[in-house]
Amino acid sequence: MGPLLMTPISDNSTAFLIASAIKVLVFFGVYLVTVAMLTLAERKVSAWIQDRHGPNRTGPGGLLQPAADGLKNFMKEELSPGAGNTILFSLAPAIAFSTAMISWAVIPFAAPVPTPWGVMSLAIADLPVGFIFTLAIASLGVFGITLAGWSSNNKYSLLGGLRSSAQMISYEIAMGMSVIPVLLLAGNVTLGTIINQQVTGGWNILNLTFAFLTFLISAFAETNRLPFDLPEAESELVAGYHTEYSSMKFSMFFIAEYANMLTASGLMATLFLGGWDIPFTAWDNGEPSVLKTVLTLVSFALKTGFFLFLYMWIRWTLPRFRYDQLMSLGWRFLLPVSLGYIVLIATTLLVLQLLGIQAGVLQTGILFVLNVIVLVLMFVVFDRGRLLSPTTSKMSAAEMLRLRSLDRAGSALVPSARPESGMGD
Amino acid sequence: MAIRVKVMDRPVEQVSYVRATLSGLAHTFKHLVDPHKVTTQYPEETEALSKRWRGTHRMLTNEDGKAKCVACGLCPTVCPANCIKLVPGEDEQGNRFPLVFEIDEFRCIFCGYCQEVCPEEAIHLGRHYENAEYTRDGFVYDLERLTSQTHPVCEMWDPADPAGE
Numbered sequence: 001m002g003p004l005l006m007t008p009i010s011d012n013s014t015a016f017l018i019a020s021a022i023k024v025l026v027f028f029g030v031y032l033v034t035v036a037m038l039t040l041a042e043r044k045v046s047a048w049i050q051d052r053h054g055p056n057r058t059g060p061g062g063l064l065q066p067a068a069d070g071l072k073n074f075m076k077e078e079l080s081p082g083a084g085n086t087i088l089f090s091l092a093p094a095i096a097f098s099t100a101m102i103s104w105a106v107i108p109f110a111a112p113v114p115t116p117w118g119v120m121s122l123a124i125a126d127l128p129v130g131f132i133f134t135l136a137i138a139s140l141g142v143f144g145i146t147l148a149g150w151s152s153n154n155k156y157s158l159l160g161g162l163r164s165s166a167q168m169i170s171y172e173i174a175m176g177m178s179v180i181p182v183l184l185l186a187g188n189v190t191l192g193t194i195i196n197q198q199v200t201g202g203w204n205i206l207n208l209t210f211a212f213l214t215f216l217i218s219a220f221a222e223t224n225r226l227p228f229d230l231p232e233a234e235s236e237l238v239a240g241y242h243t244e245y246s247s248m249k250f251s252m253f254f255i256a257e258y259a260n261m262l263t264a265s266g267l268m269a270t271l272f273l274g275g276w277d278i279p280f281t282a283w284d285n286g287e288p289s290v291l292k293t294v295l296t297l298v299s300f301a302l303k304t305g306f307f308l309f310l311y312m313w314i315r316w317t318l319p320r321f322r323y324d325q326l327m328s329l330g331w332r333f334l335l336p337v338s339l340g341y342i343v344l345i346a347t348t349l350l351v352l353q354l355l356g357i358q359a360g361v362l363q364t365g366i367l368f369v370l371n372v373i374v375l376v377l378m379f380v381v382f383d384r385g386r387l388l389s390p391t392t393s394k395m396s397a398a399e400m401l402r403l404r405s406l407d408r409a410g411s412a413l414v415p416s417a418r419p420e421s422g423m424g425d
Numbered sequence: 426m427a428i429r430v431k432v433m434d435r436p437v438e439q440v441s442y443v444r445a446t447l448s449g450l451a452h453t454f455k456h457l458v459d460p461h462k463v464t465t466q467y468p469e470e471t472e473a474l475s476k477r478w479r480g481t482h483r484m485l486t487n488e489d490g491k492a493k494c495v496a497c498g499l500c501p502t503v504c505p506a507n508c509i510k511l512v513p514g515e516d517e518q519g520n521r522f523p524l525v526f527e528i529d530e531f532r533c534i535f536c537g538y539c540q541e542v543c544p545e546e547a548i549h550l551g552r553h554y555e556n557a558e559y560t561r562d563g564f565v566y567d568l569e570r571l572t573s574q575t576h577p578v579c580e581m582w583d584p585a586d587p588a589g590e
Binding site: 045048049050051052053313314316317318379 | 443446449450452453454456457460461462463464466
């Protein structure tokens with residue numbers, strides 16, 4: 001946290017306890033309201049993209065729509081499958097819901113605020129193992145979906161649950177690997193330290209652009225959002241793992257999805273966009289003050305909001321992947337590429353250290369140029385449309401020539417005269 | 426033998442997922458910031474109806490507020506849905522008037538023959554579609570209901586003016 005004149009609030013145990021309780025209560029309220037508003041935002045963004053108005057009847061501009069939806073879900077009948085496992089069936093939404101929310105506890109969402117009893121860090125729990133904690137909790141989230149799929153005693157639910165477990169385990173590895181360069185730069189897993197490193201050494205989106213992209217893709221897969229929403233693929237699996245759920249239990253899965261989105265966005269803002277850091281200024285990194293806390297909170301909210309918008313924007317643009325494409329993207333592209341990137345960054349950092357270049361503009365510049373080279377190689381030179389398509393088989397040159405000549409001759413591939421009516425064939 | 430899928434070796438611009446994604450995102454963003462909304466916000470704004478729109482009926486009245494109908498019986502005769510019930514009456518001067526004139530709007534097919542056949546231009550179809558009742562009986566319009574309604578009436582197709590100008 002840098003050289004602070006005031007003592008941290010944790011030195012005073014009573015004040016620390018009360019402050020933590022207040023933080024938890026306030027955070028919980030704000031978080032849940034934000035999640036509710038996200039459901040509205042999702043519908044509004046989808047409407048605007050599709051040239052519609054979206055919900056605008058409930059309250060001013062539709063602002064009360066989430067409340068109406070919540071009320072409706074409370075009123076609905078709660079069904080549970082007769083042959084299912086009732087205990088796990090009730091437990092699953094609770095797991096999905098709570099794990100989605102716990103991860104947020106370690107993310108510092110504003111600069112520390114001074115109080116008469118000492119400086120209070122604005123993360124619910126300023127854990128020394130910050131990032132590892134989020135990874136651990138995120139991997140617990142898969143239990144909610146898998147148990148929901150299994151306990152429903154429904155083949156669609158089970159398939160959804162299976163898909164989700166396979167998908168989340170695959171992408172967790174890629175996700176963990178893509179953050180290792182961040183930890184290499186910061187030299188620590190505490191999220192506060194990672195932010196401070198970005199304050200002095202430039203944002204990680206410049207230092208580690210490629211890691212940012214791989215993390216973004218893995219985060220989309222981890223939160224089961226389009227184009228990775230195979231666990232609930234409507235066209236194949238009715239509603240996937242929550243087919244049998246109704247009423248508030250269904251609503252909890254819905255909330256969990258948005259809570260996961262919020263947490264992933266906050267994490268991306270923290271790891272790659274400098275957390276609560278305000279760009280192009282230095283004054284927000286010095287002595288803590290209330291004004292500074294408020295402004296950094298706004299800064300963090302804007303960054304998180306950007307990622308939330310990106311989630312929605314992409315959802316309403318891209319179609320869902322095929323299952324084999326999903327697996328191949330995770331295992332055959334993201335994993336090896338992020339492993340190679342770790343080696344590249346580690347080597348570069350070692351070389352820079354030997355040359356005596358400290359964290360700063362020069363280091364950021366060198367790393368950024370390196371990233372641009374990697375990106376150009378990846379997406380322009382190597383990308384021949386095969387990164388995502390495992391069904392591609394490289395055709396021999398002779399076969400290609402034969403097919404092309406057939407095409408040019410005209411009639412061999414496409415019959416010129418079609419039958420008079422399409423009934424007979 | 427397993428089925429193998431052959432994919433033609435097409436140019437990069439056509440097969441690059443990254444490029445396709447970016448152009449798709451640009452397209453959706455263009456709609457997001459510059460939407461061409463076509464939704465009519467129905468209860469507040471309504472679309473204009475055609476002059477020949479055929480909706481629920483109206484009976485026009487003369488100056489003293491009585492129905493123009495002379496109970497000639499042409500409309501129940503021509504009605505293909507058999508939805509008009511007419512009981513004619515006659516006063517001391519020999520003027521015929523309807524004692525009972527009921528139209529069952531549920532049976533009506535809104536063909537407009539009754540309006541076309543009426544010699545007095547009394548019964549008309551209305552340019553009106555917001556019909557809601559709490560009971561099925563509410564859709565049997567009696568003479569009082571037919572005369573008290575005020576919505577605009579349908580203009581029949583005129584062979585001399587086919588475009589309706």
